[in-house]
Amino acid sequence: MMTVYGTANGCLTEFPADPPDLPPDAVWIDLVEPTANEESKVEGVLGIDIPTREELAEIEASSRLYQEDGAVFMTANLIRRGENDEPESSPVTFIVKDNTLITVRYHHPQAFPAYVKRAMKSQSASMSGWGILISLLEAVVDRAADHLERAGQIVDETSKKTFGAKRTLAGTHKQNPRKGVNLQELIENIGEEGDFVSKMRESLVSIGRAVAFMQAIADQQSDKKQAKENVGRIKILQRDIVSLTDHATFLSGKISFLLDAVLGLISIEQNGIIKIFSVAAVVFLPPTLVASIYGMNFAFMPELQWQLGYPLAIGLMVMSAVLPYYYFKGKGWL
Incomplete structure (x- = not known):
C-alpha cells in the first residue's frame, strides 16, 4: 500500500489513494508492504533503488546507512506491541531524496499513525522531507518512552508481588506476601518484559546510529538556516535516545535481578517442602x-x-x- 502526503498551510495533507502519477509536491511517500508496481513507480520518478523486504533482512547493521544516487538511505529496527501483546521488531527504511521522504516498512508501528494524526494540524516544525523525518523519529522515540514506562510499571508490580509483605500495626508480624501468587506466572511475565526491553534497547541503538548519520548529512545542507534548525532538533533527539537507552539498560538489570530472585524463592519453597x-x-x-x-x-x-x-x-x-x-x-x- 502506498500513501502519499503533501503539505498545505503548515499541515500534512494526504493525496487521494493510489494516484496514477506521483504528485510533484509530495513530501512523504509511505510504502507499507509495497507491491512491485508501487516500488517501480517510486523508483522511476525519483531515480532511486528501493530495497526489497528480502534485501532489508539481509542488510548488515554496518551497511544500513549510506548515500546513493543523490539520496540518503537509513534503516532502523522499530518495535511495536503486536497481537497478544507480543513484541514485534522489523526494519524500516527511511530514504530522503531532495525534499521528499520515502519510508519502506513491512509492519505497523503505532508511532506512524500517531504522527500523521498530529501532523494534520498546524505545525511549527519544518514540513520538508528532513523535517518530517525528524518529527517522525521524535514520535517513534516518544512511543518507545511510553513502552519503557509501561514495562517499568509491570516490573514494579511484579516486584511488589514477589517481595511485598503486610505487617500488623505493631510491625512485628508478617503475613505471607506470596499467598495466592503463582511464581511460574511471575517468571513468564518477567521473561516477556525482559525480551521486550532487550528488543527495545536494540531498536534504540539502531535509531541512535541513524540519527547520528542524519546529523552528519544535515550539516551539509545548502539551506544553512534550515540545517541549523534540523541539527538542533537532532541533538535533542540524540539526548532523548541516550536517556531511553540508559533507562532500558537499567530495566534490563532490574529484570535480571527480579528473575534471579523469583528463581531463588521457588528454590526456597521447594526446599521447604x-x-x-x-x-x-x-x-x-x-x-x-x-x-x-x-x-x-x-x-x-x-x-x-x-x-x-x-x-x-x-x-x-x-x-x-x-x-x-x-x-x-x-x-x-x-
Whole structure:
C-alpha cells in the first residue's frame, strides 16, 4: 500500500489513494508492504533503488546507512506491541531524496499513525522531507518512552508481588506476601518484559546510529538556516535516545535481578517442602522402630505378658515422635 502526503498551510495533507502519477509536491511517500508496481513507480520518478523486504533482512547493521544516487538511505529496527501483546521488531527504511521522504516498512508501528494524526494540524516544525523525518523519529522515540514506562510499571508490580509483605500495626508480624501468587506466572511475565526491553534497547541503538548519520548529512545542507534548525532538533533527539537507552539498560538489570530472585524463592519453597517430608520421616521413624520391635514373632517376649504392655508401647511411640519434634523446633529447623 502506498500513501502519499503533501503539505498545505503548515499541515500534512494526504493525496487521494493510489494516484496514477506521483504528485510533484509530495513530501512523504509511505510504502507499507509495497507491491512491485508501487516500488517501480517510486523508483522511476525519483531515480532511486528501493530495497526489497528480502534485501532489508539481509542488510548488515554496518551497511544500513549510506548515500546513493543523490539520496540518503537509513534503516532502523522499530518495535511495536503486536497481537497478544507480543513484541514485534522489523526494519524500516527511511530514504530522503531532495525534499521528499520515502519510508519502506513491512509492519505497523503505532508511532506512524500517531504522527500523521498530529501532523494534520498546524505545525511549527519544518514540513520538508528532513523535517518530517525528524518529527517522525521524535514520535517513534516518544512511543518507545511510553513502552519503557509501561514495562517499568509491570516490573514494579511484579516486584511488589514477589517481595511485598503486610505487617500488623505493631510491625512485628508478617503475613505471607506470596499467598495466592503463582511464581511460574511471575517468571513468564518477567521473561516477556525482559525480551521486550532487550528488543527495545536494540531498536534504540539502531535509531541512535541513524540519527547520528542524519546529523552528519544535515550539516551539509545548502539551506544553512534550515540545517541549523534540523541539527538542533537532532541533538535533542540524540539526548532523548541516550536517556531511553540508559533507562532500558537499567530495566534490563532490574529484570535480571527480579528473575534471579523469583528463581531463588521457588528454590526456597521447594526446599521447604522437602524439609517437611524430611522432618516427617524423622519424626515417624522412632515410632515405626518401636512398632517393628513389638511386631516380631518371637516365642519369648516378656512385655507381651504385661498387663500394661500395650499402653507402654503406645507411650513409647508417642514419646519417640514428640521428642524429635521439639528438638527440631528448639533448633529453629521448623
